[in-house]
Amino acid sequence: MEAATVLKAARNKKERRLAALADWLGGIDAVAGAELSPASDDASFRRYFRVQTGQTGQESFIVMDAPPEQEDCRTFIRIADYLEVMRLNAPRIIEANPKDGFLLITDLGSTQYLDALREEPTAAPAMYADALHALHILQERGRSYQASLPPYDEDLLRFELSIFRDWLYETHLGLTFTEEDEGCWQGVCDLLVRNALDQPRVFVHRDYHSRNLMLTDLNNPGILDFQDALEGPLTYDLVSLLKDCYVRLPQQQVREWALGFYANLDASIQEEVDERLFIRYFDLMGVQRHLKASGIFTRLKHRDGKPGYMADVPRTLGYIVDLASEYDELGWLIELINSRCLRALEAAS
Numbered sequence: 001m002e003a004a005t006v007l008k009a010a011r012n013k014k015e016r017r018l019a020a021l022a023d024w025l026g027g028i029d030a031v032a033g034a035e036l037s038p039a040s041d042d043a044s045f046r047r048y049f050r051v052q053t054g055q056t057g058q059e060s061f062i063v064m065d066a067p068p069e070q071e072d073c074r075t076f077i078r079i080a081d082y083l084e085v086m087r088l089n090a091p092r093i094i095e096a097n098p099k100d101g102f103l104l105i106t107d108l109g110s111t112q113y114l115d116a117l118r119e120e121p122t123a124a125p126a127m128y129a130d131a132l133h134a135l136h137i138l139q140e141r142g143r144s145y146q147a148s149l150p151p152y153d154e155d156l157l158r159f160e161l162s163i164f165r166d167w168l169y170e171t172h173l174g175l176t177f178t179e180e181d182e183g184c185w186q187g188v189c190d191l192l193v194r195n196a197l198d199q200p201r202v203f204v205h206r207d208y209h210s211r212n213l214m215l216t217d218l219n220n221p222g223i224l225d226f227q228d229a230l231e232g233p234l235t236y237d238l239v240s241l242l243k244d245c246y247v248r249l250p251q252q253q254v255r256e257w258a259l260g261f262y263a264n265l266d267a268s269i270q271e272e273v274d275e276r277l278f279i280r281y282f283d284l285m286g287v288q289r290h291l292k293a294s295g296i297f298t299r300l301k302h303r304d305g306k307p308g309y310m311a312d313v314p315r316t317l318g319y320i321v322d323l324a325s326e327y328d329e330l331g332w333l334i335e336l337i338n339s340r341c342l343r344a345l346e347a348a349s
Contacts, residue, residue, distance in 0.1 A: 014047075021065055024102050025051065028095050031061060031104065039063075039110070045070040050107065061094060062108075066101040074098045076227040080105075083226065086141040088134055089219040090226060108222030114210035114246050124249070128241075130220040131213055132261055135205075135237055140266070142203025152204060152232025157193045161288065163295030168313070172298045173344045184332040191329055192291075195284040199233040200269050206230055208237040209244045234269070235278070239286040245293050245316045258282050283323055287330065290316045314345060 018036075025031050031051045039048040039062055047065040066073040077098065083090035091105035113131070117124055165185070169175050177185060205212075206228045214222030238261055242254045262270070262278045273281070294316045297309035317337050324334045 021102055024097055060107040062105050064103040068101040073101050073103055079226050079229050082145045090223045108214040111215040112211055113213040116215045117247055139202040146203040146231040149229055149231040152230040154193055157196050160292040161189050164291040167295045168298040171302055188333050192288040196233045199281050201231050202234050204230045204232040204236050208240045210247050233285055235282040235285045239282055243286045243319045245312050287320050290319050
């Protein structure tokens with residue numbers, strides 16, 4: 001099928017879903033007759049719209065369009081309920097139509113942490129203090145729910161690592177591993193998987209970063225995009241927040257905030273994991289996440305026609321290069337990123 005035909009079919013499908021969404025909203029008194037406006041972009045197949053009601057649009061809601069064949073919004077509903085019980089600031093469900101993939105939820109505003117940090121960098125300490133506090137709550141109160149979440153297991157960790165190789169290294173850069181590379185790559189994967197599985201298990205948001213945190217006046221931050229939550233490694237969300245793929249914080253500040261987070265962990269965890277081991281968990285967890293994220297950004301370009309995330313790949317891989325002097329076992333990977341990946345990406349830009 002020609003590309004133009006595929007694009008036309010996709011547009012038609014979106015238009016049909018938008019019409020069905022409008023019909024569904026027409027049956028909800030609170031928003032009947034209100035106009036939809038785009039609310040945000042998303043790296044998934046979900047779309048978000050803002051609905052404002054009243055003569056001056058003083059009341060605002062968000063509408064999620066999640067095609068059922070690609071997104072299961074029932075998971076979103078379930079995790080949203082957990083977060084509400086934890087008293088975290090996440091969207092509440094107003095009306096739901098899981099069969100068709102439509103949700104009407106509360107609106108947490110339009111100021112992402114990312115935007116706020118760019119506009120007012122001096123606000124970072126207060127913003128991150130709130131985000132770290134919310135993460136502690138998620139892990140502590142989330143103990144009651146984490147067993148009901150899917151496990152962040154070895155198969156998933158290895159699959160995520162393969163995204164880097166398949167999409168960035170091979171598809172985008174057109175490179176292949178030598179036989180020696182193959183052995184080194186498997187060694188790195190074994191190291192990173194073992195590091196993740198050895199950690200205490202907690203409630204993991206799985207995408208806890210500046211694009212999914214909203215700056216709010218009350219109970220900051222607002223927390224979005226939590227539907228992929230898993231039971232997994234202690235440091236996963238912390239490294240997502242502090243070694244963010246979209247904004248870079250000073251290295252010394254990252255280390256101080258990571259250690260501050262450790263200092264506030266439950267004593268039972270501190271007995272199991274000392275400070276030095278915690279930082280090792282944190283750093284190596286970041287390597288796994290940043291390999292995955294750089295692969296996902298590339299997949300978005302080649303598979304989904306969303307090239308905008310490619311600008312974040314050098315920053316994302318740069319976090320791995322930062323560890324060159326601290327972890328000898330990452331030597332091969334860091335050399336590969338420096339001499340092959342980053343150099344090729346720079347040449348192509």
